[in-house]
Amino acid sequence: MERALKPVIEVKNVNKSFGENHVLRDFSMEVVPGENLVILGKSGSGKSVLIKCIIKLMQPDSGQIVVLDEDINGLDQEELDKLRAKVGFLFQSNALYDSMTVRENLEFPLRIHWTKEEREKNAESAVLEALEDVGLLHTVNMMPSELSGGMRKRIALARALILKPSVILYDEPTTGLDPITAREISELMVSMQKKYNATSVIISHDMNCIRITSNRVIMLIEGRRYADDTYENLRLSKDPKIREFFD
Amino acid sequence: MKVKIPNIEKNQFLDEIGDIARFTARFFREVSKPKQEYREFINQCFSIGYKTLTLVGVTAFIMGLVLTIQSRPTLVEFGAESYLPSMVSVSLIREIAPVITALICAGKIGSGMGAELGSMRVTEQIDAMEVSGTNPFKYLVVTRVMAATLMVPVLSSLANAISLYGGYLGVNIRGQVSWHLYWFQVFGVLDFSDMLPSLIKTFFFGFAIGIIGTYKGYNSTKGTEGVGRSATTAVIVASLLVFIIDLIAVQITDILGLT
Numbered sequence: 001m002e003r004a005l006k007p008v009i010e011v012k013n014v015n016k017s018f019g020e021n022h023v024l025r026d027f028s029m030e031v032v033p034g035e036n037l038v039i040l041g042k043s044g045s046g047k048s049v050l051i052k053c054i055i056k057l058m059q060p061d062s063g064q065i066v067v068l069d070e071d072i073n074g075l076d077q078e079e080l081d082k083l084r085a086k087v088g089f090l091f092q093s094n095a096l097y098d099s100m101t102v103r104e105n106l107e108f109p110l111r112i113h114w115t116k117e118e119r120e121k122n123a124e125s126a127v128l129e130a131l132e133d134v135g136l137l138h139t140v141n142m143m144p145s146e147l148s149g150g151m152r153k154r155i156a157l158a159r160a161l162i163l164k165p166s167v168i169l170y171d172e173p174t175t176g177l178d179p180i181t182a183r184e185i186s187e188l189m190v191s192m193q194k195k196y197n198a199t200s201v202i203i204s205h206d207m208n209c210i211r212i213t214s215n216r217v218i219m220l221i222e223g224r225r226y227a228d229d230t231y232e233n234l235r236l237s238k239d240p241k242i243r244e245f246f247d
Numbered sequence: 248m249k250v251k252i253p254n255i256e257k258n259q260f261l262d263e264i265g266d267i268a269r270f271t272a273r274f275f276r277e278v279s280k281p282k283q284e285y286r287e288f289i290n291q292c293f294s295i296g297y298k299t300l301t302l303v304g305v306t307a308f309i310m311g312l313v314l315t316i317q318s319r320p321t322l323v324e325f326g327a328e329s330y331l332p333s334m335v336s337v338s339l340i341r342e343i344a345p346v347i348t349a350l351i352c353a354g355k356i357g358s359g360m361g362a363e364l365g366s367m368r369v370t371e372q373i374d375a376m377e378v379s380g381t382n383p384f385k386y387l388v389v390t391r392v393m394a395a396t397l398m399v400p401v402l403s404s405l406a407n408a409i410s411l412y413g414g415y416l417g418v419n420i421r422g423q424v425s426w427h428l429y430w431f432q433v434f435g436v437l438d439f440s441d442m443l444p445s446l447i448k449t450f451f452f453g454f455a456i457g458i459i460g461t462y463k464g465y466n467s468t469k470g471t472e473g474v475g476r477s478a479t480t481a482v483i484v485a486s487l488l489v490f491i492i493d494l495i496a497v498q499i500t501d502i503l504g505l506t
Contacts, residue, residue, distance in 0.1 A: 052374075055378055057374050057377065057378065077382075081380040082380075084378055084379070084380055085380060087378075089375070089378045091371045091374065091375055092371070093370045093371050095370060095371040095372045095374065095375035096372075096375075097367075097372055097375075097376075098366070098367075098370075098372070108376075108379055108381070109379040109380065111381070112379065112380035112381055113380055
C-alpha cells in the first residue's frame, strides 16, 4: 500500500526569486499516482513558475524537485530528455509550431524518443490515434493558423499525450477560451487522464475547470502553500482569502 | 563640454557584447557535438538562399548598370572610357557586390530570424521544443547560422555575375562594346587576389548575420513589442557588423599585400 502511494512528484522547500520579487517561498508539495492536483492562485502568484521548475524549464534558487524518482537537479541533458518523454506539458499559449502542419507538430516529439524504424512503422498510427482522442482527425494536414483557439488547445493536448506520458502538466489549459469550449477541454482532460492512467498537475484559476478536473487543490498565495484540500471543502471554507476565488 | 555617459548604458552595452560572445561560443560547442539537424539545415538553405535570390539578383543588376552609367562621364573626361569594364568589374567584385549583398541579407535574413525566433520564444514554442527533448539551440540556431554562413557567399557570387551583366548593358547604353571584348576586359583585370578575399569575407558576413539574427530572436522578451525590437536591432547590429568586418578584411588584405 505504501509503495502504491509513493509520490510521482515531490517538491521540497523550493524558493524562486526574480530580483526582489520572491515568487516561490519555501514551497513544498507531493503528487501521488493517478491524482489530478490543481494549483490555484492569482495571476503572478508563481503557479507557472512552479510548473516550469518541475519540468526544468526554470531552475529554482534552492530546494529539491523529484519527478518519477529522479532528482531533476542531478540529471544530465540526456537523462533529462528521457525523463521529459514521460512528462507531457500543455502550454498556456499552446506552443504549436507555426511553420509545421498538425501532423508534423504531433510527430515532432517522436523524432527524438523513437528510432527511425519505430517512426516509420508506428508514427502514422500514433498521430491518428492522438487526433482521434481529441476528436480532430480531419485537421491532420492543416496548419495551426487555420484552427480555432479550442482546436489549437486540443491539438496541443494531443501532442502532449502522443508519447503516452505518466505525468501531464497543464499550464492554464482553459485561459482564453469561451465557457463552452473551456468545459469541453476540462472534460477532455479528465477522459485523457482516465484513458492513460496519468497523474496530472493543473495550473488554473478557472473555477469550472478546477471543479471538473481536480481531486485536490493547492492554493498558492504570495508564493506559499496557503491551503490544501478538495474543491468542495475549499468552496465551503469561510476564510476570506479562499472565498475571494469562489465569490 | 564633456558628455558623461551614464554607467548603466555602458554596462548594458558591455553586457550585450558578453552575451553575444557567450552565444557564439555556445554555437561552436553545439556544432562540434554529433547529431546535427541536417534536414532543417537544408530547409534553411532553401529559405535563405532561394527565397533571397530574386531580391539580390535585381539589386545586383541595377547596381552594375547604375555604377557603369555613373562612372562613364568621369572616365570620358580623362579619355579613359575604354577602362570602364575593368574599373566597374574591380569595384563590383572587390567591394560593392559582396557588401550590398550582405546588407540585403542583413535586412531580409537578419530581421526574418529575429522575428521568427522571437515569436517562437514569446509563444513558448522554444520551450515546447525543449520539453519534447529537442535541443532548440541546435535545431533553430545552429542550422540557421550554418545556412547563412554558406548561402551568403553563394548569393554574393551570383550577385557578382549578375552585376557584371548589368555593367555590360550599362557600357552599351552610350557606347558599343562587344560581348567578348567586355568579358575579356573584365577578366583581364581581375586577379586571384581580387576574388578570393572578397569571397572569404562573405563567409564572415553570413556568419555575423546568422549569429546576430538568431541571438536577438532567441533571447527575445517582453511579448510582441520585444519581437519587433528583436527584428529591428538584428538588422541594425548585423549591418553594422558587415561594415566592421569589411573594414577588418580590407586591413588584412592590405597587410598581406593582396590589394
